[in-house]
Structures are given as C-alpha cells and as structure tokens.
Amino acid sequence: MTNAIEHWSASNQDRARVLLDSYPDRRSAVMPLLYLASLEHGHVTEDAMREVSDLTGMSAAQVQSVASFYTMYKRDDVGTYLISVCTSISCFLRGADDVLDAVEREAGTPDGETSEDGLLSVEHVECIGACGGAPAVQVNYEFVEGVRPDKAQALVRWLRDARPRVVLADEMQQLFGSEQSFDWAIAGVEGAIAPVPAFGPYGSAEDGR
Amino acid sequence: MTDKILTTRMDAHPSDSNTLARYLETGGYTALRKALAMDPDVLKESVKASNLRGRGGAGFPCGVKWGFLGDSYPRYLVVNGDESEPGTFKDRQLLERDPHQLLEGMIITSYALGVKQAFAYIRGEYPKPARRLQAAIDEASAAGYLGDDILGSGFDLDVTVHLGAGAYICGEETALLNSLEGKRGEPRIKPPFPAIAGLYAGPTIVNNVETISNIPWIVNNGGSAYAAIGPETSAGTRMFSLSGHINRPGNYEIVMGLSWRDLIYDIAGGIPGGKELKCWIPGGASAPWFTPELLDTPVTIDDVGANGSMLGSGAVVVMDETTNVVAAAHRIVRFFSHESCGQCTPCREGTTWMERILWRILNGYGRPADIGLLLDVSDNISPGLRWPPAQTTICPLGPSAVSPVTSLMDHFRDEVEAMIGEAVPVA
Numbered sequence: 273m274t275n276a277i278e279h280w281s282a283s284n285q286d287r288a289r290v291l292l293d294s295y296p297d298r299r300s301a302v303m304p305l306l307y308l309a310s311l312e313h314g315h316v317t318e319d320a321m322r323e324v325s326d327l328t329g330m331s332a333a334q335v336q337s338v339a340s341f342y343t344m345y346k347r348d349d350v351g352t353y354l355i356s357v358c359t360s361i362s363c364f365l366r367g368a369d370d371v372l373d374a375v376e377r378e379a380g381t382p383d384g385e386t387s388e389d390g391l392l393s394v395e396h397v398e399c400i401g402a403c404g405g406a407p408a409v410q411v412n413y414e415f416v417e418g419v420r421p422d423k424a425q426a427l428v429r430w431l432r433d434a435r436p437r438v439v440l441a442d443e444m445q446q447l448f449g450s451e452q453s454f455d456w457a458i459a460g461v462e463g464a465i466a467p468v469p470a471f472g473p474y475g476s477a478e479d480g481r
Numbered sequence: 482m483t484d485k486i487l488t489t490r491m492d493a494h495p496s497d498s499n500t501l502a503r504y505l506e507t508g509g510y511t512a513l514r515k516a517l518a519m520d521p522d523v524l525k526e527s528v529k530a531s532n533l534r535g536r537g538g539a540g541f542p543c544g545v546k547w548g549f550l551g552d553s554y555p556r557y558l559v560v561n562g563d564e565s566e567p568g569t570f571k572d573r574q575l576l577e578r579d580p581h582q583l584l585e586g587m588i589i590t591s592y593a594l595g596v597k598q599a600f601a602y603i604r605g606e607y608p609k610p611a612r613r614l615q616a617a618i619d620e621a622s623a624a625g626y627l628g629d630d631i632l633g634s635g636f637d638l639d640v641t642v643h644l645g646a647g648a649y650i651c652g653e654e655t656a657l658l659n660s661l662e663g664k665r666g667e668p669r670i671k672p673p674f675p676a677i678a679g680l681y682a683g684p685t686i687v688n689n690v691e692t693i694s695n696i697p698w699i700v701n702n703g704g705s706a707y708a709a710i711g712p713e714t715s716a717g718t719r720m721f722s723l724s725g726h727i728n729r730p731g732n733y734e735i736v737m738g739l740s741w742r743d744l745i746y747d748i749a750g751g752i753p754g755g756k757e758l759k760c761w762i763p764g765g766a767s768a769p770w771f772t773p774e775l776l777d778t779p780v781t782i783d784d785v786g787a788n789g790s791m792l793g794s795g796a797v798v799v800m801d802e803t804t805n806v807v808a809a810a811h812r813i814v815r816f817f818s819h820e821s822c823g824q825c826t827p828c829r830e831g832t833t834w835m836e837r838i839l840w841r842i843l844n845g846y847g848r849p850a851d852i853g854l855l856l857d858v859s860d861n862i863s864p865g866l867r868w869p870p871a872q873t874t875i876c877p878l879g880p881s882a883v884s885p886v887t888s889l890m891d892h893f894r895d896e897v898e899a900m901i902g903e904a905v906p907v908a
Binding site for chain 2: 296297299300301302303304328330337338342343344345356359360361362365366397398400401402403404405406410413414415441451453456457458459460462464469470471
C-alpha cells in the first residue's frame with residue numbers, strides 16, 4: 273500500500289502513515305492526503321490521484337470525484353504564490369473588485385491563471401471569513417486584511433522581488449494591510465511554504481524566519 | 482449579570498489567551514474536572530436547562546439535539562468549524578484566540594455523550610485557526626486533559642483536526658459528514674438525522690464551534706445561570722460579525738434582546754460618512770434583508786424569524802444608501818451558484834439562471850420579462866417564496882440563493898425595473 277509513495281520525501285511518507293492512522297476508516301484520509309500529494313507533485317496530478325487511491329483503498333475514480341469537488345485541490349500548475357482575492361458580498365461592498373483588478377494588472381496575470389514564469393497565480397475566491405477586514409486577500413492561504421488597490425499592487429511586487437521563502441500573515445499584514453476582522457494579537461510564528469494550507473499534519477507548516 | 486462568556490479571556494490576555502498556561506491560570510479545565518465527577522445524564526440535563534441554541538445557523542436547541550443521540554457505539558462528536566457563510570468570521574476568532582475553551586467544551590461534551598473519538602472540521606482557508614487548535618490539542622494531551630484515562634477518570638478521548646478544501650456546502654452537517662468520510666461534500670437526505678446515523682453510520686452530534694465553546698461556562702456556572710442571561714428563547718451571549726458599510730466592523734459578543742439600532746449604531750458605530758442606512762442582512766448571506774423600519778425590533782432568534790428573516794450565523798452585513806442593491810444581490814447569488822453541490826436540479830440549474838439574469842440586468846441587457854423569470858426560477862427552488870422557505874432540494878442552499886432575490890423584489894423592485902427600463906434592446 274505505502275510502496276506507491278516510495279518516491280515521496282521521507283517526512284511526507286511518515287505524514288501519510290500518521291494521517292491514515294488518524295481516522296477509523298482509511299478513506300477519511302483522502303482529503304489530507306490530496307494536500308500532501310499536491311506538495312509532492314505541485315498540484316493534484318493523475319499520478320497523485322493514483323497514489324492516494326493506493327493509500328486509501330479507494331478507486332482512482334473515487335479519488336478523482338473528491339479531488340474535483342473541492343476548489344482548493346488544484347488540478348493544474350499553481351505558482352509559487354497563490355494570490356486569492358475575496359470578492360464576496362462584504363469585500364465587494366468595500367471595493368474588492370478594484371483590488372482584484374490591481375492584482376491582475378500588477379501580476380500581468382488574469383483571474384484564474386498563472387504567470388508565465390510560474391511565480392504567481394491569481395484567483396478570485398468566495399468568502400474567506402475576513403469580512404471585518406474587508407477587502408481581504410490570502411497568499412498561500414495566509415491572510416492579509418484591509419487591503420487597498422495600491423497596497424495590493426505593492427504586495428504583488430514584494431512577492432516578485434523579495435520572494436519570501438515562508439509566507440507569514442503577520443508580516444504581510446504589517447506591510448500591506450490595515451483594518452482587521454479582529455485583533456490578531458498573538459504573533460503567528462508559522463507560515464506557508466507552498467500554495468497548500470500550512471497545517472502541520474498535512475506537511476506544509478514550519479517555523480517562520 | 483454576565484455580559485461576556487466567550488471573549489473574556491482573549492480580551493484580558495490578548496497576547497497569550499491561546500496557551501495552556503494562560504488557560505489554566507484563568508480557570509481553564511476546572512469545568513472538565515467538575516464534569517468528570519458528574520453523571521453524564523446530569524450533565525446533559527444541565528445543558529438542556531441552559532436553553533443554549535446552536536450558533537451555526539439553524540438555532541436548534543443543543544440539549545435537545547444531544548437527546549436524540551442513538552444508542553449504538555461507536556458514536557462521534559464533530560465540531561463544525563467550516564464557517565463559510567458570507568459575512569461570518571466569529572469562529573475564526575474563537576479558534577485563534579481561545580482554542581482551549583473549545584477543546585474543553587469538546588472533551589466535556591464527549592464525556593457527556595459517551596464519545597471516544599471527536600473531530601473538528603475546520604475550513605481549508607483557515608490553516609492558522611487549525612494550527613492553533615492543533616497546538617492546544619498537543620498541549621492538552623501532554624498535560625493529561627486528552628488521550629487515555631483523562632485526569633485519572635478512566636475516560637479516553639482522541640480529537641482529530643480535519644481541514645476542508647474550499648466547499649461552502651460542507652458547513653451543512655450531512656455534507657460535512659460525507660466530506661469527513663472521504664466523499665464529495667454532498668448533503669444527505671434526512672432522515673436519518675446524524676444523531677441516529679451520522680459519521681460512518683454511527684450516532685453523531687454535529688455542533689458549531691461557538692456552541693461548544695459555551696459548554697465550559699455552562700458546566701462551571703450551571704445551566705439555569707446560562708438560561709437567565711438575555712431573552713428566554715435566545716439565552717446566552719452571542720457572537721455577531723459586523724461587516725460592510727459600518728464604522729467599526731468586527732466581532733461583538735453581546736447578550737441578545739437589544740435592538741438593531743443599538744447594534745448597528747451604538748455598538749458598531751453606524752454608517753461611515755454619516756450616510757443613511759439602506760438595508761442590512763441580519764444573519765448571513767442566506768438571510769432575507771431587513772430595511773430601516775425594522776431598526777427598533779429586537780435582535781433575538783424568534784423576533785428576526787417573525788419579521789421574515791433569520792439570525793442565522795450572526796453575520797450582519799450593512800449596506801448604505803449608495804449601494805447598488807442589484808449588484809449586491811447578484812454577488813450573493815453568484816456565491817450560491819458557485820457553491821451549489823450540483824445534486825439537485827432546481828438548485829444547480831436555478832442558481833445558474835438567477836446569476837445570469839441578474840448579471841444581464843446589472844450590465845444593461847435586462848429584458849422586461851426578467852423579473853417574472855427570476856421569480857419563476859426562484860419559485861421552482863422554493864415554492865411559494867414564503868418564509869420560512871419551502872424547498873424542492875435536499876438542503877437549504879437553494880432557498881438561500883432565493884433570499885437576496887425576494888429581498889430585492891420586496892424592497893427595491895423599482896430599482897430593478899429602472900435598470901431594465903434603461904437597458905438597450907438587443908436586436
């Protein structure tokens with residue numbers, strides 16, 4: 273079963289085993305395993321789905337049915353930095369469409385596409401739960417809140433020029449944000465190192481700089 | 482008289498309210514010790530007596546829900562942290578700033594219900610809240626509050642944090658269970674209800690993050706003390722998320738029963754630039770809109786229901802006089818169209834049609850028949866267009882998309898007609 277992922281990094285193989293043991297039924301591990309496989313392959317490739325199918329005992333078609341249901345499983349290449357601009361009602365009322373426009377122009381990449389150099393992906397997303405800090409943006413699922421169009425452009429330039437290895441919400445908020453949904457108060461020391469949610473058991477979180 | 486329950490610790494200790502050390506120093510896990518010495522049935526009675534109602538959206542009495550739990554084992558507790566209703570961001574704050582409060586509530590609830598494996602389903606866009614909860618789990622496990630033989634009581638519990646992957650529909654409890662089982666997040670037909678046949682077909686209680694975060698206080702202070710806070714049928718405090726055209730957006734924990742005017746103007750500072758209020762959404766994007774003549778009505782679950790909407794997830798989205806309400810309705814309908822799981826034809830097709838019709842009205846291509854068409858499509862999803870809504874679909878997502886359309890037609894039909902009147906006829 274796990275020999276399907278012999279070519280994965282040792283740490284991700286360990287994580288896969290932990291995930292399979294975390295649920296009463298192996299099938300329940302399909303979602304975290306798809307994140308883990310995205311880290312290994314850059315996105316959810318055909319190979320990734322076959323590997324997850326071997327791990328969980330699901331058919332490849334069942335894995336594909338899950339992978340295609342959820343928007344956060346990317347089935348095409350994603351840039352090093354995935355910039356998600358919320359355009360749902362609360363952000364819309366606060367000017368989110370102008371923020372999306374600014375991001376698209378600065379990145380030279382339209383909504384839903386990845387830049388030619390593979391650095392930046394831009395997408396508009398539905399409500400990300402940052403309505404009190406509208407308009408809100410996420411980079412690799414780490415928040416920046418209260419983003420104005422000029423700051424959104426500056427954020428894109430910063431990603432391109434500084435190329436942070438770890439994307440830290442606190443750092444982005446300080447540089448490019450203003451109003452917050454609530455006082456974040458507690459320093460966030462973990463950030464994202466890939467365009468996959470940075471949650472330890474799924475393999476992408478690590479200590480910030 | 483208590484006016485805050487959930488946010489006292491995070492307000493008093495902003496920089497470390499998430500840590501076990503601070504949690505213990507401020508009375509944390511005393512409720513667990515107390516609960517473990519109690520008979521589970523007494524504990525359940527106490528929660529029932531608290532009149533705590535679900536904070537996820539439906540407002541179902543928590544203790545009653547627990548009472549429906551089937552007899553078989555294994556049974557499960559699933560905490561719903563899939564918070565995705567547009568306008569809502571309260572659970573994110575509770576998870577980031579006081580994860581031990583939720584965790585203690587989960588442990589007590591699991592003990593009361595005979596659960597040995599609990600899950601927290603956190604939306605995929607919330608990796609930081611998930612990290613904070615996992616850190617709390619790790620701390621609590623190391624200190625003996627979680628795992629085998631908790632505090633020497635013989636009670637065992639494991640908690641698994643499960644991250645979603647960007648599907649709003651997984652906030653619907655049966656879709657959430659399918660998702661947790663490793664399937665597409667498609668809602669199930671009820672009955673059977675999860676309490677009878679839920680996760681892996683076992684008896685399962687699904688409760689919202691905020692709901693469970695109240696449990697430690699209820700155990701410490703007694704169910705009747707909780708029931709004594711606020712109006713009889715909307716007991717306790719409630720987290721409200723305010724957003725949109727408002728001077729002080731944010732989460733506010735308040736005792737229900739105040740007026741909308743108090744909430745919007747006194748607590749959240751009113752409308753920026755001294756502008757007039759046009760309308761507001763009282764309980765998340767699924768809720769029909771309120772207009773200013775309701776400003777002096779009480780903020781309770783029942784009063785909002787009687788006035789034709791719902792308190793839902795506690796998300797209040799404020800729109801000022803300059804708001805293009807057709808654009809706002811379109812934006813909400815677009816959300817539901819995107820988030821429809823596709824199982825039921827009226828919702829899958831209907832929300833798509835509604836989005837397209839609103840788009841063309843908004844962009845100058847509206848047709849005179851469009852208003853009738855919008856209402857007809859809406860009626861196919863929610864027959865009679867009444868409140869509370871009927872539905873031709875498995876879950877309430879379809880009727881949720883109808884709310885902004887009926888709100889538009891009930892209150893701002895003239896604006897829609899004017900937009901269509903100005904449209905350039907397409908040859």
